[in-house]
């Protein structure tokens with residue numbers, strides 16, 4: 001009676017029945033099975049749907065080193081799969097999300113229709129999704145600390161208001177953002193030129209339930225929206241982004257309506273309980289590794305691998321006996337590919353105005369074979385012969401013996417994306433030849449009937 005969004009629990013309980021000793025490990029199981037997810041915004045055909053087929057694999061290990069080995073092998077296998085699907089998938093660092101593991105990577109196919117934003121460095125190759133990406137904070141004013149001053153700022157509430165009114169840059173301001181984490185108010189301070197990344201904040205706080213506070217909650221906490229700062233803050237958890245450490249003499253709220261403070265500095269004027277990387281990375285930000293400006297791009301997530309650690313095995317007591325006779329929780333990894341989405345991404349990447357151009361490795365049929373004027377005995381005989389030879393060579397052939405016109409047949413062949421098209425016609429037969437054409441090329445070549453099958457096989461292997 002359970003519609004599963006994912007199967008870590010079911011698989012962990014299953015493996016538990018078969019796991020006794022470290023000698024049983026590593027263990028790797030997979031399935032291709034239906035998943036159900038209550039997607040808020042299903043879209044893009046098979047890209048995001050509420051019911052879909054997923055290839056999900058799970059590995060169990062006695063130690064972290066064994067997990068590393070399997071993880072790397074799985075990553076390589078995923079690269080191979082995407083290559084065979086004709087997909088230029090990029091491996092990017094990903095957030096491990098609610099499941100709470102350690103390493104996690106997504107495989108992303110860059111695409112304008114993709115709904116995932118990722119960041120990549122054109123110089124060193126660093127790539128990560130926006131939830132995860134780390135970056136160097138842009139520089140800001142660095143000067144001797146000046147005394148704090150009140151400044152009257154009637155009606156000025158947003159960072160843009162302050163920038164215009166006080167003639168400062170956004171980097172010179174501190175923005176206050178209010179969240180509710182597990183039901184308790186959190187006061188977040190971040191430099192005015194940056195935005196808070198909810199996923200990073202959640203991870204920094206170690207909480208599962210996080211949302212923006214409502215206006216009523218902000219007022220009830222005694223905070224002055226539009227003029228708030230962490231200066232003098234008491235009784236509310238105070239968190240800040242690392243960006244507050246880059247720069248001096250910030251403009252911040254004065255905690256009374258229509259006033260701000262000039263020359264606010266940390267730790268002199270306020271000390272957050274936690275300073276962490278909670279800012280959203282965007283295109284143009286500097287790579288932490290090499291300093292080059294990031295590029296932001298959109299993509300379709302076609303695969304995801306996680307190191308789960310012992311989250312499920314501890315909770316569900318999937319343990320094994322180690323060489324010393326002690327019970328240990330198995331260390332887990334999980335590996336997923338959405339099969340329908342992979343197909344959609346494959347077609348997105350491999351098509352032209354006539355239809356699909358499927359790679360040989362995944363095309364349902366390798367070859368489209370048509371005889372024109374099949375009622376002519378010679379044509380039928382020659383086409384039958386090529387069909388038989390290809391079948392004998394293990395080639396999957398779609399044999400179109402309909403009496404449709406050549407135009408109709410060729411359009412269908414292009415639409416369905418057969419990698420190779422072979423045509424036997426009365427005209428070609430007069431020269432003892434068949435016409436052979438690759439779907440992705442414009443021109444056909446004429447090959448003798450005797451050589452036709454071998455020629456096709458050679459094309460498929462190439």
Ligand SMILES: [Zn+2]
Nearest residue numbers: 121124287290
């Ligand atoms: Zn870089």
